[in-house]
Amino acid sequence: MKKIILAILLIIFPSLLSFAAKRALLIGINDYKHLSSKPTGAKTISDLKGSINDVKAMKEILIKRYGFTPEAIKVLIETEATKKNIIKAFNEWLIKGSKEGDLVLFYFSGHGSKVPDQNGDEDDGYDEVLCPYDIVPDGGYNTIIDDQLGDMLRQLEGRNVVIILDACDSGGMVRSIGKSIVSVLEQTPCVHPKFIPITNYRPHYFPKGVLPDKPKNCLFLTASKEDQIAWETNKTNTGDFFGAFTYAFIDGLKKLEKPTYQQVLNHVDKFIKDKLKLEQEPQISPNKKDIIVQLVFNTEPEKPSIPVAIPQVSRNVLVKIEPFGTLEDMQELKRKLENIPYVELVENDLVDRFIRGKKENGEYKVRLLNRIGDVTKIPPKKNIDELVRAMIPHLEYAYMVKQLAQISNPNPPFKVELWVTDKKRRDFRVGEKITFRFKSERDCYILLINIDQKGNFHIIFPNKYYKDNFVRANTVYEIPDRRIREAYLREKKTYFELQFGEPVGEETVKVIATTRPLNLRKIGIGEFKEVFQTISGSTRAILVKAVKAALSSGNFLWSEDTVVIRSHRR
Incomplete structure (x- = not known):
């Protein structure tokens, strides 16, 4: 009887024989066969440190929240990821191992490159390249x-194909406004x-x-624009490296409830720019509305079983001195800094900061660098x-940025969004106008600090x-x-505008939204003799x-957002 019922079901619902499955091929390479394990100069290209972490994290999130079974995921790492093995796995695991209607994922974390185009199909004259373990x-x-x-x-015709590439085909360590380079890292x-x-x-x-x-049946998610670097960076609390794009992508997959591709890419873009402070803009192709509004991996993910943890990092400014000058110079510099x-x-x-420099003609010529390599030049001192x-x-x-970063809500009950002048930009020239903009999903009280x-x-x-x-x-x-x-015009008889000016450099803007008002007078806010109140000295820490x-009292709901901007001389 059971066999008869099953036969009837298969006749009525033939799709039961060929229900859509999910299949993934994940590639990660740190240690390349023909590269150095450590950079020996500014222009030396070395092995990576985060690609294996990327693959492990991607596999974990696919299984835990997005309906992939462990048996449906094939991983090639390090020496396994030769060109021959990648092509073989693609053919046997993805092409032959899937059928029409299946969702197929190809993920690559490693080095990329570009080479001269051979068939005239590239507008810029270059083909993009993935670099297997054995690239020469x-x-x-x-x-x-x-x-x-x-x-x-x-x-893979007839399948739903997603390609995620955490690599790049550009090597310029710069920040740009449009096509103009405004700083070199x-x-x-x-x-x-x-x-x-x-x-x-x-x-x-x-x-x-x-x-x-x-x-046409493929959706590409790539780490950066064609003229940008895709970076890997280390976590400030553990030192573990990860691809910036992959780390931000997985963060979005964890935190967004039912993410579409567009929502995840928006999350990645903001995470990379404002938390990692990298100039790297993720791309989606084709960027068509009917595609980017689809749920990621066609899945309503399982809710995470544990809350998102906030990494514990030192609240002090962590400074590393790269030696210059004499031994006595370095000892004195260390003593002075330790007194702060x-x-x-x-x-x-x-x-948080590197100190680099030299002693030349009796003067100390020093540069302060952040983790990413942005340079602040200190005027020569004697x-x-x-x-x-x-x-x-x-x-x-x-x-102060580290102190404000402690005001973070990893699971906000509502969203507040902040941007400065343009949602996509973080770099501006002196003289450009500034407009702060914000929007909240619910009625609330706003505190906005620059x-x-x-x-x-x-x-x-x-x-x-x-x-x-x-x-x-x-x-x-x-x-x-x-x-x-x-x-302002009525009061001062002149026009009011905000512009970027001297001194140039990085600034941080933070918005805090609460469902009940903070006692601003109690924390020193409210005496607006000018348009905006300025708080300096020890009052900042008190605030x-x-x-x-x-915020930790539990008396109201709250959310926050942060944007990092930089100004540059013309």
Whole structure:
């Protein structure tokens, strides 16, 4: 009887024989066969440290929340991930191992590159390249060019195909506004570019005709624009490396309840720019509305069983001195810095600031670097005492940013969104206008703080013309707005505008939204003699402590958002 019933079911519902499955091939390479394990110079390309961590984290999230079974995931890492093995696994595991209607995922974390285009299908004249374990940079042997990947993907016709690539084909360590370079980063031990330059390229794969690299049934999620670096960086609390794109992507998969591809990419973009402070803009292709609004991996994920943990890091500014000058110079510099109560000197690479420099013609020429390699040049000084005094404002900024970073809600009950002038931009030129904008999902009370390059707090909202900081849900507010400009004109007989000016450098903007008002008077906010109140000195720490205490009281719901911006000279 059971056999008869089963036969009837299969006749009525033939799809039961071929229900959609999920299948994944995950590739990760740290230790390349023909690369150095450590960089020996500014231009030396070395092995990576985070790709294996990327693969492990990706496999875990696929199984725990997105319906992939362990048996449906194949992993190739390190020496397993040769060109031959990758192509073999693609053919046997993905093409032959899947059927029409299945969801197929191809994930790669490792180095990328670019080589001259051979069939005229690239607007910029270059093919993008994935670098297997056995790539030979001189000549480009054992590479997988985008044309070859496209030919393999075309054999997955009828499947839903997702390709996630955490690699890049550009090697410029710069920050840009449009196509103009506005600053050059220095290499630090905290970040590595995921790029190998290929020299003396000799083509080894010749596509037949001109076909699109990205077949219609494929969705591509890539780590950066074609002219940007994709980075890997280390966690400040453990030192473990990870691909910035993968780390941010998985963070979105964990925290967003029912994420679409567009929602995850928006999360990744903001995470990379404001938490990791990297110039790296993830891409989605094709960027069509009917595709990007689909649920990631066609799945309503299981809710996480444990809350998101906040990593514990030192609240002091962790500083590493890279020796310069004489031994006596370094000893004096260390003594002076150790006397600053919020500075902690370290020997490892879990740092907030590096000090680099030289002694030349009796002057100390020093640069302060953040983890990413942004440079702050200290004016030349004749003695260590003057040098330390010149560095203190920049160290204070780093300290105050770390204090405000402690005000974080990993599971906010509602969303508040903040942006400055343009949602996509973080870099601006001196003279450009500034507009602060924010929006909350629900009625709330807003505290908006701008920390300048010296660590001073500027209270943007409330302000002299908006002393009531209550805002309505789903309404975009901007500062300055017409109300502020008109009131200022009546009072001062001149126009009011905000512009980026000197000194140039990094600033942090933070918004805190609460469902009940904070006692702003109690924490020193409310005396608006000018448009915005400025708070400096020890009052800043008092304010942060008071806000943290109020938010941890449990008397109301709250959310927050942070944006990091930089100004540059023209």
